[in-house]
Amino acid sequence: MLDKKNLIKYVFDVYVYSILVFFINRTSRHTEYPVETILAIPPWRLQMLGTYLPILLLVIVAVLFGFVTLLLSSLIGPKKSSRIKLAPYECGCEPVGTARERFSIKFYLIAMLFILFDIEAVFLYPWAILYKKLGVFGLVEMGVFILILFVGYIYVWKKGALEWD
């Protein structure tokens, strides 16, 4: 459920993420400043690079926004703590118990499928970087690649491996 506290967390995450995306876009557009060069610049000289001043501002604003929202919520939010709310995890799992509990075999199946389909993304990264240079040829090649993966996906689906019960 999206309560107030979680909502703030989500907003904060999205914000940080967008800053990261912005940063990556800026650096990749300026080939004369590769990432290594930028990281090598001491922070106190960063404002000399006028281009990157907005990023610094953005970071500061982001951090401030995070702190301010957290502060506000702790000041004006209702506080009714209970045992369950203070538990380390809030995902429906029992936080205390034997560590040698048996997991359902389903977890292994999901883990296997995850490994398989997750690692294939590794081939998408080089393509994504050279997307424009590779043109239609690259698009078709990746289409074939995805199609083959898709056959596997349909197989897994029809076999019922994706159904939890």
Place this chain on the structure above:
Amino acid sequence: MDMITFPTIDMTPILPEIYLSLLAMALLLINVFMPGRQKGYLGYISFVGVVAIAVMTASGWGIEVSSFSGSVIQDKFAIFFKIIFLLSAGLSILLSDQYMEREGCNHGELYPLILFTVVGMMLMACGTDLMTIFLGLEVMSVSLYILAGFNRANIKSNESGLKYFLLGAFSTGFLLYGMALTYGATGTTRIFGISGQLSQMAAPAANIMLLAGMLLMITGFAFKIAAAPFHMWTPDVYEGAPTPMTAFMSAGPKAAGFAAAIRILVISFPALQPDWSQLFWILAVLTMTIGNITALRQDNIKRMLAYSSIAHAGYALVGFAAGNETGVAGVLFYMLSYAFMNIGAFAIVILIAKKGETNGTVQDFAGFAFKRPLLAAVMSLFLFSLAGMPPTAGFIGKFYLFSGAVQQGYVWLAIIGVINSAVSVYYYLRVMVFMYMKNPSEEFEWATVTAPVALALIISAAGSIILGVVPSYVMQFAQQAAKLI
């Protein structure tokens, strides 16, 4: 932004692989979308597909195409091996239906897995880049791990699959490290590029990195072709795996291991031939001797054939050690005839055995000749051929292997090979003694021979005889294929 321009790519060398993959994927989807538990028709579809692709592959004979900037090649060597793979896959598919039905594990995934294994083996045979060869090897191995453990409910099959997996992955590590060091020493992964770099080196034998790379690669391949002292997994894996898959494993992947190893060593490392030849000399002697001596005391027929397959890898290593054209042609010919005779012998083992793989000892052959004279005669033919007696395929194959060794000056190697093959006669004849001279210990129903199994038996019997009686026809193809450089 300048576009990357691509050279026109000639798909010819990997067309068979592409078609096989498409067929396998189609079968996978048919398997899940068609209701019903009977999956035998998938076997027929895949058999027809394998035959069609074999015809297509063979029609490329004599047309040499290198493509994907030297990663794959279509030459006679690759085509000859591809035919061996397709043959062993086709025969195993024919044997599968009856066996899997009896063992109650007739899942439709079997056939796509066999086809993917063949795709991997074909890539190993036509790859001229360490990367392609590695990928082919892994496609083959990963499918084979599943095929070995295919009978999920059977503890022996589980164990076979798991052992094969652990040791196979272990050996992959060695092979890969060897490839990495070779890449480091030469700066390329193309095997023609490696040989070019080697010919420019002043003293390639003094380059530690290169030597270590070659040795590690040889270790990896020795695991895959079950050469002693890296053969320990073979008997267990072969005994536990479903019998049609054991037949397949002993013929196809072994040939694929030889294909890749020969191509890498003969093309890339001719400068180091004295070194690797000596190494294979030792490996061949060890493999033949250990395989034969241990096979002598086996009662379980699958286990006996497993040790015998180690010994046969040893014979093929004799030709490999010679490293000349006669030797390599001998390996090609021997792998083809081994596919015929060994899969044929396993077909009879399938017919003798009962549900749950009981009834699989040499003693269970007692009285077979009185009940089924024709099948016993065919089995005798396969056993004669495995023992290397004229006029069968096994004899001619061994003849070429050993004469290759003699040509290269390895007379002692040939002598040890001949002694070994004399030793092997004992355990093959022992089965025949039980078939022809002992009475059955108890009355039981012999399994019926279904049409696909009969076809497989006819093909393998015909192959074992024809290759033995008129070898020159096939031998000329093998000799052309062996001209690698």
Place this chain on the structure above:
Amino acid sequence: MENLNGYLIVSAILFSIGTIGVLTRKNAIVIFMCVELMLNAVNLTFVALSRHLGNLDGQVFVFFVMTVAAAEAAVGLALMIAFYNNRETIDVTDMNSLKW
């Protein structure tokens, strides 16, 4: 890159640790983890050499090794589950239904 040897030595050590682990450990999953360590040691070698030689073949190789290792892991897990379902153990010393 001056310290190529450093990378090669580290990866050789990692590879040896993996090999020793495979040979001495008893749990199938731990053995497989050791195999993965060997493969990743090779990956390190490839990347270091690729950087040293200034060509990209080694890095492409690493991509393939990674994906292949993932496929192997999936198959291995499946085989281990099948074995566990029958024997309630994945200890390699319990893999004794096939006589040695």
